[in-house]
Amino acid sequence: MVRLRRYLTDVAHVDIYWFIGSQLDHVHDLPSCTVLNGSSVIPWRYHFNTVTFSYTAAFWTWEDWETQLDWLALRGVNLPLAWVGFEKILVEVFEEIGLSQADILEFLSGPAFQAWNRFGNIQSSWGGQLPMSWINGQFELQKKILKRMVELGMTPVLPAFTGFVPRVLPEIIHNATMVNISQWGGFSTEYTNDTFLEPTDPLFAQLQKSFITKQRQYYGNISSVYTLDQFNENDPISGDLTALKTLASQVGQSLKKADPDAVWMLQGWLFFSNSDFWTNERVEAFLSGVENDDMLILDLYSETQPQWQRLNSYYGKPWIWCQLHDFGGNNGLYGQVLNITINPIEALANSSSLVGFGLTMEGQEGNEIVYDLLLDQAWSNVPIDPAAYFHDWATVRYSNATDGDLPLQIYETWDTLMRTVYNNTNVTGVMAVTKSSFELAPNASGLVDLWGHHPTHLMYDPAILVGAWQTFLAAANSTPELWSNEAYQFDLIDMTRQVLANAFNPLYLSFVAHTNLTALDVSNASAVDACLASATETQRMMLSLLSTLDQLLCHTPSTVPESSLESWVSAARAWAGDNDTISDFYTYDAINQVTLWGPTGEIADYASRQWAGLVAGYYLPRWRTFTNAYLEALGSRTAVNQTQLHGQLLGWEEQQQLRSGSGLSALQSPQRLKGMLQMIQSDWCGFLNCTRTR
Known part of the structure; x- marks a missing residue:
């Protein structure tokens, strides 16, 4: 397959x-080659990643999976995770x-x-109860997925029994050893505090054998x-x-008893997220x-x-060097091109138990080039040159836009x-x-220059991206055919999205500065009025x-899956068929994930997305409410009553969980996109300090 991709690209x-x-x-006409x-x-x-199946693939159809599996096969992926349909066997x-x-x-x-x-x-669900129709539908989908994986020469990574059980099980089996081990994410006991069947209990091995046996009966001896992750x-x-x-030994033995080759x-x-517990x-x-x-x-x-490195190459266990890159399916432009080319090759030279490279993003929502780069690095024993790679990647991506050479502005x-x-x-x-500060719950502090897994701090000068955006836009002036090229359309929208998202930060900081009563002499009426006027304009x-x-x-090409709140919700509702109750549950579930992430915002905005419908229908109203409160207070x-404002915002957010989508759909006309870009330049180039491209 990789030779085929080499030929194709x-x-x-x-x-x-x-x-x-x-x-x-x-x-x-297929060109000949050596x-x-x-x-x-x-x-x-x-x-x-296990969570990719929720953040990205939760509502995928077989057609979505076909494209995904073709993408994987052409890039040489031979060990894909295959979680779909797990619940069917677990129920049995x-x-x-x-x-x-x-x-x-x-x-x-x-x-x-x-x-x-x-x-x-x-455990359980705060929006409704999972129906058997979902479980059966996912099971049938998994049959197709696994069949295609095997046809493409892949070894699927299959689920196993982990030990987590319904909390009523102790009432049915009284002598089994069970504990409650999770208190996760700030959720109430109703939705966390899962019951765990200890692997040292004989029932664990019994259920493991039952699970793997049934799985093999349904799917065949394919892997x-x-x-199996318990912690x-x-x-x-x-x-x-x-x-x-002993715990690990019992888990391993349970697998071996069910499948001697397991x-x-x-x-x-776990070794990173709680390194305080997981000492060497x-x-x-x-x-x-x-x-081993x-x-x-x-x-x-x-x-x-x-x-x-800390764990001495996992003490001899085979391991895979992985790029995580994205948390929660966030959309910001971001990458580490040097780390994902140099570091895996250095690891290969310094660890005898390294056996693979892999992609483990939580959400598969953008920055496709850095995922391609690591998978291609798996076929080179020296670090790939990012500059040459980005040049060649762009050549292939827009090659069908014109019969001639691509304009230099593309490169x-x-x-x-890349730099x-x-x-x-x-x-x-x-x-x-990165996230944009506008995706976070409005606050007068703590939103800009956040670091960590969901940073709002930018590691580049935003003006550089503005310049690159202008250069990319100018490419269509010399080559108008680019306006009809979906790859160019998508990338232009993506860059413009990031430019506009970055521009929110200085506006937010200006608003906060002008409405900060503690920095004002409230007895100076003219000064307060001036700040009020500036804040109102901001x-x-x-x-x-x-x-x-x-x-x-809204102008994102129609080929792009889940590019809007409406498409995400529509994909969810499609799994419900004609059942309105189930459809409403799936709608709630889909919206809740990308907004409150919990019944009362336990992990709010973790999985925020810059999507059509979500920006105007969710983030914008939140900021309107927030800024109105501060303008009224000024x-x-x-002073703003923070408790009252927080309660008002949360109440509104909870009401949004049953929306059916924005009603907005992608506009596919390149002329409309061109007009949209002209409008953005006309309205915002002054603020962005850029020159309008005509």
């Missing part, structure tokens, strides 16, 4: 992309030991939150690699070294419970927070992006894809910017 100049689909039909040689420097190329296993279907369904979480139910972080942001009951070794794949996130001694003790060849570890966050733009936006080296500060610009951004996002020379 290097010779025919076409490819398959996440957001713009396949270009393969643009080749009418023999293409090459081999992978590692045996495994891995793809997916639980029914065997006397649990009712009602008790089981009460334990399971909604479609947009299944990943964390599988992890044992949450012996099993994903994702949960800790074991005991930190005793012997207890940890390999336990573990996401290594404890990790070594835990891992020593399983033979019977375990495979994902060093989940290798590009930013690698654990393999200039991508070279600038700035995609070249973060401050990995202890800006650790992942509010107008803030809301206008968000409205403009939403209008821009006008009356009184």
